[in-house]
Amino acid sequence: MCSVFGLIDHQNKLTTREKNRFINTLARECEVRGTDATGIAYHFGGRLRIFKRPLPAHKLRLRVPNGVNVIMGHTRMTTQGNEKFNQNNHPFAGSIGGNTFALAHNGILWNDKLLRETEHLPQTSVETDSYVAVQLLEKQTVLDSASLQAMAEEVEGSFVFTVLDHEDAIWFVKGDNPLCLFHYDGFTLYASTQEILVQAAKRLRLGKPESVQQPEEGEILRIDKLGNQTADSFIPRTSCAHWWRYSPYYGYPWDVDDSLHDELLATAKAMGVSEDEVQALLDYGCDPDEIEELLYDPAMLHEMTGELLYAY
Numbered sequence: 001m002c003s004v005f006g007l008i009d010h011q012n013k014l015t016t017r018e019k020n021r022f023i024n025t026l027a028r029e030c031e032v033r034g035t036d037a038t039g040i041a042y043h044f045g046g047r048l049r050i051f052k053r054p055l056p057a058h059k060l061r062l063r064v065p066n067g068v069n070v071i072m073g074h075t076r077m078t079t080q081g082n083e084k085f086n087q088n089n090h091p092f093a094g095s096i097g098g099n100t101f102a103l104a105h106n107g108i109l110w111n112d113k114l115l116r117e118t119e120h121l122p123q124t125s126v127e128t129d130s131y132v133a134v135q136l137l138e139k140q141t142v143l144d145s146a147s148l149q150a151m152a153e154e155v156e157g158s159f160v161f162t163v164l165d166h167e168d169a170i171w172f173v174k175g176d177n178p179l180c181l182f183h184y185d186g187f188t189l190y191a192s193t194q195e196i197l198v199q200a201a202k203r204l205r206l207g208k209p210e211s212v213q214q215p216e217e218g219e220i221l222r223i224d225k226l227g228n229q230t231a232d233s234f235i236p237r238t239s240c241a242h243w244w245r246y247s248p249y250y251g252y253p254w255d256v257d258d259s260l261h262d263e264l265l266a267t268a269k270a271m272g273v274s275e276d277e278v279q280a281l282l283d284y285g286c287d288p289d290e291i292e293e294l295l296y297d298p299a300m301l302h303e304m305t306g307e308l309l310y311a312y
Contacts, residue, residue, distance in 0.1 A: 001290045002076045002090070002106045003030035003192040004162045004179070008170060009069040010227030013186030016066045022204060023064070023071055026191060027057035029200045033106075033192060034077035037089040040064070041072045041102035041164050048100040048166070050091055054083040070225050072164040074104035079297050081127030088127050091164070094134040096143045099166035103137070105130035106192055107159035107177045108293045115154060133161060145220050145232035148173050152220070152234040158293050160192065169224040174215040175236055177290075182209035188223065264288055271295050277305040 005026040007019060014022070027038055039052025042064050053060060057075055064071055074090035081088030091102040112132040115121065121135040133151055140147035143165050152161070152173050159175035172179060172190075180194040184206065191197050194212065201207070215221050220232040268278045273295060281291050281301075294301040 001033050001286065001293065002074060003033035003196065004072075004074055004104050004106050004160060005030050005191040005196070006072045006162065006170060006189070007070070008188045008190075008223055008225065008227065009186070010188065010223075010225060011186035012069060016064070016068075019068070019071070020063050022189065022200075023062050023073060024057070024060075025203050026189065026196070026200050027060075027062060027073055027075060029196045029203070030073075030075040030191060031057050032196065034075040036078045036083040037074075037076040037086075038062070039074050039076075039090050039104070041091040041093075041104070042068045042070060043164075043166075043168055044068055048093060048102060048164070050093055050102055052086060052089045052091065054086060054089060070164065070168045070170060072102060072104060072162055072170055074106075074162075077300075079108055079293070079300055080129045085127070087125060090128075090130065092126070092128075092131055092134045094138050096138060096147070097141055099143065101137070101143055101166065102164040103130075103134050104162045105133060105159055107157055107175065108297070109133070109155050109157035109159065111156040119154075129157075133159075137163075143171075145171075145222070145230075148220050149232065149234040153237050156237055158290075167224065169222055172215055172219075172221040172223075173234070174217055174219045174221070176217050179215055181213040181215075183211045183213065184209050188227065264291065268295060272298065273301060277301065280305045 007022055009019060035056035037052060037054045038057045038060055040062055041050045044065050072091060076083060076089055083089055090104040094101050094103060109129040109132060112129040115132050124131060133155060136151040136154060137147055148171055158177050160177040160179045161173040163171040178193050180197055181188055181190040182197045189197060218233050218236055220234060222230045265275050265278055
């Protein structure tokens, strides 16, 4: 359970001080989904810049220089790859056709090791499952909707990918993890959940956005530095039956219907996870997709629920 976040100031409406305040506020609100590491990517001086540290957002002062209008960020809850080794943290840098890009991922990929073998991907010191998406893209000749589609249809797992390209556009590749965008007059904020954006907007005293956008699973959305949008799609690849995939969940934990709740408990029990642990995650704000991710990492799940149950 990580979070993506970011800002597109497509009318150059915000001051640098405002952009820095917005990014820091977004990052700190995203701590609800991960505190192990924090990072941002942006372009400055004709180069891609990535700043990331194995620290929670509230212990960092994220800053961008004057003239930066597009910022992509990530807060991490470690599932694979020790966050103390900064190479394992997001965003990751990649290159296609001589042009650099940055990628951040919210979710868990299950077939990364298999893909490295079958696609003959180069050896890397990066341990994170997410990095296989960078390597798959680097096999392409250009970063576009077709190459992102090819990557998204090869990986198995839960995901939202954000990709900052060399033209300062952000691509959103929406799998079954949440994503929300708030559009204001002149700029756009995004984060993994609407609740994060609501809390950030309150702290920033922004008021209600002009529009709210929640891309659908299988959608590839591109927003350029001027705010123009283009969309494409991909077919999600699944390796097992996700029983909640066909009943999308966008609400709070108390909105889960009884049948889904019972099936979740039964599935978790079969995997050695207790009802109390599942309920603690639901009460904390995890949705069924996120609990599914944690079922595949029992050590992380038990550690997280142990903290939650102790806190309650």
